[in-house]
Amino acid sequence: MYKRILIANRGEIALRIIRACRELGVESVAIYSEADRGSHYLDLADEAFCVGPAKSSESYLKIDRVISAAEVGNAQAIHPGYGFLAENAHFNEICRSCEIDFIGPSPEAMTMLGDKNEARKLARQAEVPVVPGSDGLIEDEDTATEVAKEIGYPVLVKASAGGGGKGMRVAENEASLKQSLQQARREAEAAFGDGSVYLEKYVEHPRHVEVQVAADQHGNVVHLWERDCSVQRRHQKLIEESPAAHLEQETREEICAAAVRMIRAANYTNVGTVEFIVDKEGSFYFIEVNARIQVEHPVTEMVTGIDLIKTQLRIASGEELPFRQEDIKCEGASLECRINAEDPSRNFQPCPGHIEQMFVPGGLGVRFDSHAHAGYTVSPFYDSMVGKLIVHQPTRDEAIACMLRALGELQIEGIATTCSRHEEILRHAAFAESRIDTTFVERTWD
Ligand code: MV4
DSSP states (O other): OOSEEEEOOOHHHHHHHHHHHHHHTOEEEEEEEGGGTTOGGGGGSSEEEEEEOSSGGGTTTOHHHHHHHHHHTTOSEEEOOSSTTTTOHHHHHHHHHTTOEESSSOHHHHHHHHSHHHHHHHHHHTTOOBOSBOSSOOOSHHHHHHHHHHHOSSEEEEEEEEETTEEEEEESSHHHHHHHHHHHHHHHHHHHSOOOEEEEEOOSSOEEEEEEEEEOTTSOEEEEEEEEEEEEETTEEEEEEESOTTOOHHHHHHHHHHHHHHHHHTTOOEEEEEEEEEOTTSOEEEEEEEOSOOTTHHHHHHHHOOOHHHHHHHHHTTOOOSSOGGGOOOOSEEEEEEEESEEGGGTTEEOOEEOOEEEOOOSTTEEEEOSOOTTOEEOTTSOOEEEEEEEEESSHHHHHHHHHHHHHHOEEESSOOTHHHHHHHHHOHHHHTTOOOTTHHHHHHO
8 A cells, every 4th residue: 555645626626636645644745726726625634735726727727836736745656536637647747657545547548538529439348338339430421421320319419538528519410410510620629629529319318327346456346226316407517326226137237238248358456447438228328437436436335335546556566356256245325415515596607605604414324524623714716516415314315305404404504505406306206216317417407
């Protein structure tokens, strides 16, 4: 195990990693921007370095400054958290050339999975179902028209360099396909410097199911069951849960086995997520691999009892996974609500500002992962998530009741938060009965 690592992130995930380090006896070095100077969670690290001004492009994203902090702080490895540099293969390579372990996959696996067209090709080789679509990249309009005619409209044009919903366009017919191709290409070229696109049949009203995996450097690959993240709005997840309430046990085992095949085929090491969409008939299709720890990892930790951050450190430092597939049980039901400093009555407009008072709920099966506290100021420079409220109960119904109780107790005064919308979702009959898909929130409230 490492003696000392650097955490190249901020906020709740930085605190989450600091806590895991402390329990493992690993020293942690934090970094912060001028906007985060004096944040109390930084005191829980063994050392902290300022890496620049508030703007993340000048601090958390500045590779040379992050590497310098690791060098000066004598860190053997860097944990990137999520966002910022977490899926930046160039940063990953620089870590390697500086002989600092990147706590994540190899740059090669990361580069391959970052290209969604390549990842889709690999999925097919690994006999992981993909949505019917083009064989590879779309080179010209005629090919696109041909493929679309074959698979049938509506179709989805996806950017190879995209992911998380960026650079996607739906086309309902041949005329709009030409437009969609151009728009997707232009958007992808501008956002990623790569305008390559491929085509898929558009699956309407899908559920979003993702499988948590862990793979060590000794060839052991396991899954830690699945999460349902269908409760989202404009590609921002609001509520996540494990297990997925609607999945048949047989489908569940198939989707988890498919995720393990994908991870093996990619030579991926680290914890990770294989994302699928599930259609109304219960058929599942591979979408992409998220090569990082995710915001919603705690629901998996609750149902399996496995600490995913500690698992990442063990894998990166060369240890073998301390559990086998048959040891990984999924017990009870867990829910997570993302608490954002946003106003649901004003189109989720970010509401950064000063937290005057704060009361955090507790009790059996209640967890609050947050760096916020009374007197903390939510900065306008970063993501507006102030914390995650997580519950774990024997059944899904009990988890919903527990979450409603905990949300009722949670008080964050001085800023608007997404808590009120969470209560509305949890009280909705469609959510209670798990009759939901990725369009549920926008259909019901927007
Ligand atoms: C799709 C799809 C329907 N059909 N692919 C959106 C994010 C990116 N990871 C993939 N996404 C989708 N791909 C086909 N062929 C619908 C979505 C999608 C979605 C997926 C997961 C979670 C939320 C979503 C919201 C809108 C669209």
